[in-house]
Amino acid sequence: MTGYILYRHRDIADINKLPVYRKNGGFTAFEKAVKTMDPGAVLNEVKLSGLRGRGGAGFPTGMKWGFLPNNLWPHYVVANADESEPGTFKDREILESNPYQFLEGLMLAAYAVQANDAYIYLRGEFWEISRQIETCIKELLEENILGNNVFGSSYSLRLHVHLGAGAYICGEETALLESIEGNLGQPRLRPPFPAVSGLFGKPTVINNVETLANLPPIIEKGAAWYKTFGTEKSPGIKIFSLSGCVNKPGNYELPLGTTFRELIFNYGGGVPEGRTIKAFMSAGASSVIVPANDMALDTPMDYESTVANLNAPLGSASVIVLDDSVNMAKLVDKTVNFFRHESCGKCTPCREGTYWMNHITRRIVNGKANMDDITLLDSVARQMQGKCLCALGEFSTMAVTSGIEKFRADFEQMVKK
Numbered sequence: 277m278t279g280y281i282l283y284r285h286r287d288i289a290d291i292n293k294l295p296v297y298r299k300n301g302g303f304t305a306f307e308k309a310v311k312t313m314d315p316g317a318v319l320n321e322v323k324l325s326g327l328r329g330r331g332g333a334g335f336p337t338g339m340k341w342g343f344l345p346n347n348l349w350p351h352y353v354v355a356n357a358d359e360s361e362p363g364t365f366k367d368r369e370i371l372e373s374n375p376y377q378f379l380e381g382l383m384l385a386a387y388a389v390q391a392n393d394a395y396i397y398l399r400g401e402f403w404e405i406s407r408q409i410e411t412c413i414k415e416l417l418e419e420n421i422l423g424n425n426v427f428g429s430s431y432s433l434r435l436h437v438h439l440g441a442g443a444y445i446c447g448e449e450t451a452l453l454e455s456i457e458g459n460l461g462q463p464r465l466r467p468p469f470p471a472v473s474g475l476f477g478k479p480t481v482i483n484n485v486e487t488l489a490n491l492p493p494i495i496e497k498g499a500a501w502y503k504t505f506g507t508e509k510s511p512g513i514k515i516f517s518l519s520g521c522v523n524k525p526g527n528y529e530l531p532l533g534t535t536f537r538e539l540i541f542n543y544g545g546g547v548p549e550g551r552t553i554k555a556f557m558s559a560g561a562s563s564v565i566v567p568a569n570d571m572a573l574d575t576p577m578d579y580e581s582t583v584a585n586l587n588a589p590l591g592s593a594s595v596i597v598l599d600d601s602v603n604m605a606k607l608v609d610k611t612v613n614f615f616r617h618e619s620c621g622k623c624t625p626c627r628e629g630t631y632w633m634n635h636i637t638r639r640i641v642n643g644k645a646n647m648d649d650i651t652l653l654d655s656v657a658r659q660m661q662g663k664c665l666c667a668l669g670e671f672s673t674m675a676v677t678s679g680i681e682k683f684r685a686d687f688e689q690m691v692k693k
């Protein structure tokens with residue numbers, strides 16, 4: 277690859293300043309779109325690019341936009357900047373260091389679905405970023421890149437910033453909508469889906485920050501160019517957040533299809549000296565624990581291969597490396613503790629299940645459990661699976677069942693202590 281596509285601030289100093297962003301091609305895609313392209317043509321180009329949502333599910337972006345009905349108005353677009361998954365810190369770098377590319381992407385999405393209002397939902401702790409984004413919006417309004425009749429066209433757009441209050445569940449798209457509306461951040465029952473009845477009951481597109489930041493280069497350079505990166509079914513580039521027991525943790529912008537081995541050893545510098553890699557998680561705390569054998573390490577990081585080879589979704593592509601110093605029972609105690617704390621309490625399987633799982637993991641790591649507790653923990657997790665209202669409940673069981681299945685000896689070691 278020649279140069280960064282999303283993390284352009286790593287090549288170009290001060291690209292977070294509007295004149296520098298514009299000097300380097302910024303807002304040419306948006307100007308081209310509003311002046312020379314139908315909204316449908318923008319949507320079609322994104323469909324052709326094969327871009328898939330970077331928020332976790334990997335759903336095709338263009339197809340999602342296409343679900344908005346043309347007989348229900350207004351349409352809204354919401355940028356999901358809640359980024360709270362433990363191990364995920366990729367959007368933060370875009371927002372802090374290359375904010376205009378994200379904003380241009382959001383504006384392109386709004387134009388494509390003919391929304392005149394778009395919302396940016398930031399996690400509560402991003403209050404400094406929220407100030408910076410407000411400043412960016414002010415500057416865009418002054419330059420008539422935003423507001424009424426942008427670039428002298430017939431299109432008008434307003435952007436609104438909404439700061440959350442620090443709840444992980446508000447990253448779930450329907451809880452996020454509730455939160456913007458001023459309600460308790462709890463997921464909605466589906467159907468209806470947000471594409472039909474979303475924000476304020478109107479058709480709404482919700483996209484992740486990284487998804488949106490991909491749009492300006494796609495519109496500027498075309499879908500065919502974008503598809504030269506990545507794999508056939510998972511085209512393009514992706515930011516991988518690498519953390520845990522690695523020498524060089526950080527965000528790595530790489531083509532989809534790069535292997536776990538390349539990420540962890542070539543880019544991340546491998547595990548600390550004297551240690552061996554034991555396992556990894558592919559999607560932050562929500563992920564299964566994958567034993568780091570050759571097959572797993574040589575698996576391409578794309579939306580198909582991780583599921584096919586490892587039974588683990590790529591999710592937000594946040595790779596947590598675990599070396600031989602890590603006891604998986606302790607790790608599972610931490611993930612379960614997180615999900616128990618973040619469960620919104622709306623449905624019984626998750627509210628009670630995360631509480632009881634955490635009760636048992638506490639017993640295990642405090643050396644107060646017996647062997648039956650390991651089986652009980654596994655049983656509670658499996659009883660939750662498939663029964664929760666939203667994916668958080670499911671996420672909370674991933675490390676538990678995979679940890680016990682693949683690393684039971686670690687749990688037994690804690691029990692025998």
Ligand SMILES: Cc1cc2nc3c(=O)[nH]c(=O)nc-3n(C[C@H](O)[C@H](O)[C@H](O)COP(=O)(O)O)c2cc1C
Pocket residue numbers: 328329330331332333334335337356357358359360361444445446447448449450482483484485487488666667668
């Ligand atoms: C518990 C939970 C937390 C989530 N947190 C986030 C988040 O912080 N950021 C995000 O973009 N998507 C998050 N998602 C996924 C969103 O619901 C949604 O799928 C995503 O924003 C869609 O954007 P995309 O199509 O661009 O990926 C979360 C989902 C769940 C179930």
Ligand code: SF4
Pocket residue numbers: 445462463618619620621622623624626627664665666667668669670
């Ligand atoms: S699964 Fe958990 S987070 Fe999701 S609605 Fe139920 S209680 Fe709330």
